[in-house]
Amino acid sequence: MTVSLDHYLLVSGLLFAIGLAGVLLRRNIIIIFMCLELMLNAANLSLVAFSRYNLTDTGLPNYNAQVFVFFIITVAAAEVAVGLAVIVALYRARRTTHVEDLNRMKF
Amino acid sequence: MSLQTVPWIILFAPLVAATLILFFGKYSKPLSAGLAIATAALGCVLSWLIFLHPPAQEGLHFDWVNFALWQQAGIPAFHIPIGIVVDPLSRVMLLVVTTIATLVFTYSIGYMRTEEGYSRYFAGLTLFLFSMLGIVLADNFIMMFIFWELVGVSSYILIGHYYSKNSAADAGKQAFLVNRIGDFGFMIGILLLWVATGSIVFSEIVGKLTLPGGLASHLPFLTIACILVFCGTIGKSAQLPLHVWLPNSMEGPTPVSSLLHAATMVAAGVYMLARIFPILILAPGAREVIAWVGAITLFVAALMATQQNDIKRILAYSTISQLGYMVLGIGVAPTADVAMFHLFTHASFKCLLFLCAGSIIVAMHHEQDIWKMGALKNKMPLTFLCCFAGAVALSAVPGTSGYFSKDLIIEFSWANTTFHHGLFWLALATAALTAFYTARLFLVVFFGPPRDDHAKHCEESPKVMILPMAILACSAIACGWPVIQKHFFDLPEVVVAPPMFHIMTLVALALGLVGACLLYWNAEKDPISIPLFANRFYIDNFYTEIVKFAQDRVGVVFSWIDRWVIDLGVRISAKLAVGTGFTLRLLQVGNIQAYAFYFGAGVIILIYLLLR
Numbered sequence: 214m215t216v217s218l219d220h221y222l223l224v225s226g227l228l229f230a231i232g233l234a235g236v237l238l239r240r241n242i243i244i245i246f247m248c249l250e251l252m253l254n255a256a257n258l259s260l261v262a263f264s265r266y267n268l269t270d271t272g273l274p275n276y277n278a279q280v281f282v283f284f285i286i287t288v289a290a291a292e293v294a295v296g297l298a299v300i301v302a303l304y305r306a307r308r309t310t311h312v313e314d315l316n317r318m319k320f
Numbered sequence: 321m322s323l324q325t326v327p328w329i330i331l332f333a334p335l336v337a338a339t340l341i342l343f344f345g346k347y348s349k350p351l352s353a354g355l356a357i358a359t360a361a362l363g364c365v366l367s368w369l370i371f372l373h374p375p376a377q378e379g380l381h382f383d384w385v386n387f388a389l390w391q392q393a394g395i396p397a398f399h400i401p402i403g404i405v406v407d408p409l410s411r412v413m414l415l416v417v418t419t420i421a422t423l424v425f426t427y428s429i430g431y432m433r434t435e436e437g438y439s440r441y442f443a444g445l446t447l448f449l450f451s452m453l454g455i456v457l458a459d460n461f462i463m464m465f466i467f468w469e470l471v472g473v474s475s476y477i478l479i480g481h482y483y484s485k486n487s488a489a490d491a492g493k494q495a496f497l498v499n500r501i502g503d504f505g506f507m508i509g510i511l512l513l514w515v516a517t518g519s520i521v522f523s524e525i526v527g528k529l530t531l532p533g534g535l536a537s538h539l540p541f542l543t544i545a546c547i548l549v550f551c552g553t554i555g556k557s558a559q560l561p562l563h564v565w566l567p568n569s570m571e572g573p574t575p576v577s578s579l580l581h582a583a584t585m586v587a588a589g590v591y592m593l594a595r596i597f598p599i600l601i602l603a604p605g606a607r608e609v610i611a612w613v614g615a616i617t618l619f620v621a622a623l624m625a626t627q628q629n630d631i632k633r634i635l636a637y638s639t640i641s642q643l644g645y646m647v648l649g650i651g652v653a654p655t656a657d658v659a660m661f662h663l664f665t666h667a668s669f670k671c672l673l674f675l676c677a678g679s680i681i682v683a684m685h686h687e688q689d690i691w692k693m694g695a696l697k698n699k700m701p702l703t704f705l706c707c708f709a710g711a712v713a714l715s716a717v718p719g720t721s722g723y724f725s726k727d728l729i730i731e732f733s734w735a736n737t738t739f740h741h742g743l744f745w746l747a748l749a750t751a752a753l754t755a756f757y758t759a760r761l762f763l764v765v766f767f768g769p770p771r772d773d774h775a776k777h778c779e780e781s782p783k784v785m786i787l788p789m790a791i792l793a794c795s796a797i798a799c800g801w802p803v804i805q806k807h808f809f810d811l812p813e814v815v816v817a818p819p820m821f822h823i824m825t826l827v828a829l830a831l832g833l834v835g836a837c838l839l840y841w842n843a844e845k846d847p848i849s850i851p852l853f854a855n856r857f858y859i860d861n862f863y864t865e866i867v868k869f870a871q872d873r874v875g876v877v878f879s880w881i882d883r884w885v886i887d888l889g890v891r892i893s894a895k896l897a898v899g900t901g902f903t904l905r906l907l908q909v910g911n912i913q914a915y916a917f918y919f920g921a922g923v924i925i926l927i928y929l930l931l932r
Contacts, residue, residue, distance in 0.1 A: 233920065236913070236916055237913050237916060237917055237920075238913070245913075312911065312912050312913055313911065315912060316909075316910035316911055316912075317910065319908045319909055319910030
């Protein structure tokens with residue numbers, strides 16, 4: 214069985230859906246954070262798949278997508294640094310990492 | 321300086337003085353009083369000059385100020401001339417106003433010596449003098465109306481002099497508002513005459529009315545216009561039914577009552593009628609109304625005066641009654657001089673009586689109830705003498721000024737035969753009542769036992785107050801004598817005289833005097849009590865109720881309109897905004913995952929909308 218673009222996109226979609234479900238449903242803010250990363254990587258996977266399957270006229274992969282992936286990884290790393298710092302500060306202040314306890318922002 | 325500029329100086333000197341007093345008066349009391357008296361005295365001297373050397377032609381016309389801007393736009397020009405008329409009528413009135421003003425200003429130095437608001441008081445007085453002179457000199461309706469209102473303003477300021485006292489502030493307001501009712505009619509009357517003749521100048525209107533096809537041939541219109549103009553007099557000269565403000569205006573300082581609310585300002589209404597007398601002559605119906613209003617006023621006011629206890633209120637009702645005589649005089653006499661003659665003598669003796677009252681009030685430490693006075697004859701002999709002169713003149717004892725002027729009006733009223741000479745009998749009965757209430761006042765205040773501690777220990781007033789009173793006392797006795805008054809007035813002969821007229825007036829006078837002596841000689845308290853008269857025929861209460869009733873009803877209607885018509889749109893839009901906000905805020909649950917969900921849903925909806 215040959216692995217086609219569709220399979221990659223299916224896996225990518227599954228990963229995105231799992232990530233989204235995790236963001237919306239999980240209680241622990243660290244898990245939510247990890248799910249966010251999962252969503253980013255789902256996007257990365259589809260980008261790489263597109264790059265591999267859409268060859269240019271010279272027979273080489275389209276490297277634009279792969280450059281894009283590197284940017285995403287870089288930004289995600291920076292975001293993790295900031296996000297984890299926020300979570301640590303939040304934990305110090307509130308002694309909790311559960312989002313249902315962080316519900317002060319309402320009318 | 322030519323003689324022509326003199327009236328302008330008389331007119332504007334008080335305005336300049338009023339401004340100066342307003343700005344610099346607070347630094348020095350003598351400065352305020354000095355400036356005020358100086359302008360009044362200057363006006364007095366110049367008025368005598370003009371009187372003794374009348375300008376060559378009658379009705380001097382000085383420079384005009386024209387507001388004829390519309391003419392360029394093709395609309396007929398509307399002139400509001402500012403002009404001065406110096407005829408025998410205004411010359412005599414100038415004399416009265418400036419002379420009395422000088423005396424009262426001088427008197428005020430003594431009266432106000434311990435009062436607060438000294439310079440404000442003198443600024444108000446000079447402003448009043450300016451406004452009053454404006455009325456006297458005005459040669460057209462609009463200018464007279466402007467000064468008419470200015471007089472109202474200065475009256476308001478002076479009545480409310482003790483503005484921290486509620487009753488004084490209310491009295492000022494009432495005077496202003498009641499006058500506004502009369503002035504509304506006055507204004508409509510002026511506009512009617514202007515529409516009909518195209519002119520607002522007194523002398524021109526008469527000429528245009530009598531042109532062939534002029535208004536004189538449309539009697540009903542002219543009559544209505546004249547009656548509307550007379551409304552101004554009803555307000556300003558406190559005729560029934562707008563008399564209620566005058567007794568209440570006694571809240572002001574007594575010299576103000578003397579100058580404004582007895583001698584000059586309230587006489588402005590009569591002066592205005594005298595000024596438009598050539599027009600009134602053309603409308604006999606209007607004069608009939610004027611005569612009856614005057615007659616009813618003089619009788620009813622005299623009845624009210626018989627039962628008042630406040631010394632100034634007695635005099636106030638007496639003033640209304642005497643003003644009624646003048647208005648009656650305008651209504652029945654063939655020339656305006658008859659009414660003006662009574663105005664002239666009344667200015668002397670009523671001003672004098674008020675000054676005496678002021679002197680007594682100061683000595684009594686501002687006690688105004690006559691039943692707390694008594695036996696002041698020995699304590700205040702000079703005031704007593706002056707007051708005697710005023711009282712005999714007011715009661716029209718033969719030989720005094722009031723006798724000549726008032727009896728002339730009563731005599732002329734015989735010519736009107738409606739209701740069996742009704743005007744005449746009312747006027748004659750009032751002569752008896754006048755003698756009665758004057759004698760009552762005089763006997764209770766100066767004779768009998770002292771009824772209060774103040775009355776036992778009061779002292780005569782200072783010279784600066786006595787001097788003006790003494791001068792006025794001489795005038796009150798003598799200014800009506802034929803030898804003297806013939807220089808001021810040209811009185812007509814009485815054609816239809818009532819039979820035994822002089823005997824009838826003497827009987828009326830004697831009835832009043834004897835009745836008062838019997839009742840009030842040595843009386844401890846008022847031996848008779850007529851609540852109807854004491855409560856002023858309940859007219860004041862009636863007005864209060866009407867105002868309350870009408871105000872409540874009108875207020876309810878307007879509040880309903882405000883709430884349900886005007887507010888409706890406002891409130892609907894407000895409710896809409898509130899409702900939207902309330903619904904939307906339900907989305908703000910505070911759960912970060914819910915927000916993320918909204919965000920995701922929003923993105924999906926957007927994508928759907930874009931890619932559809």
